[in-house]
Amino acid sequence: MDYAEFADSRLAALSRYAVMLTGDPHLAQDLVQETMVRVQLNWRRVSKADSPDRYVRRMLTNQYFDWRRGSWLRRVLLRADPDEGVAATVDHAEATADRDQIWAWLSRLPRRQRAALVLRFYEDLPDAEIAEILGCAVGTVRASISRALTTLRAQLVEV
Template identity: 80%
Template sequence: MTYEEFADSRLDALLRYAVMLTGDPHTAQDLVQETMVRVQLSWRRVVASDSPDGYVRKILTNQFIDLRRGSWLRRVLLRAEPDPVAAPSDHAQESAERDRIWGMLSRLPRRQRAVLVLRYYEDLPDQEIADVLGCAVGTVRSSISRALATLRAELVEA
């Protein structure tokens, strides 16, 4: 498989995954672009791995977790952070609920949000999530538990 074939077949899925992580399509596009540059530069290692898709997902997830730690995004971000407050309720109930969930997810720590997206959006088992994040399976389970407890608490308050 060539880099171009991989990019053609996986780019849309990677972008959807990045949007779920970031909650912002523009930031997600930047994140995927930076990830694909890194993938192209290390393509031989990527294609030689057991799971090129998992390898790239790990790169993207690490890029997301490190997003604000002096990374490239801090230097090029020209717009304000998305407002964590839900949109006014003039929209349909579905839209308001979706915005509320996005707001709750955006307040989670990046690692917890990544764990939830990998589990419930990407439908990965604990071991694969641990491989992507470079941690133990127990850490994955406790991160999921903490994230869900935080979300439950916010739902009860509302």
């Protein structure tokens, strides 16, 4: 498989994974684009890996960790102020409020815990693969997921 075939077959899945990590489709697109540039530049090494898909997912996860550490996110991430003059004609409040609340809870989790949750419950990966992607021990993955779920349960009880 060459780079173009790999990109065609995995781009959509990587984009979905990035959206779940970032919570922002635009930031996710940037994250995937930056990762795929790195994949192309290092294609020989990526293609020789036992599982190129897992290797690239780890690259994307590491890129996400690096992006969130840097101060550039605070300088570049722009959000429009809500337009208070426009009233909504259709009330989708219930579903939107639930979705927004879940995104808010997930956004408060530490990066590693959020990534572990996304890899477990969204990507449906076993502990060993999650540990390989996150570059940690299997026990650390289990502890991260447990702590994240405890935090989310506590936040749910508060509401």
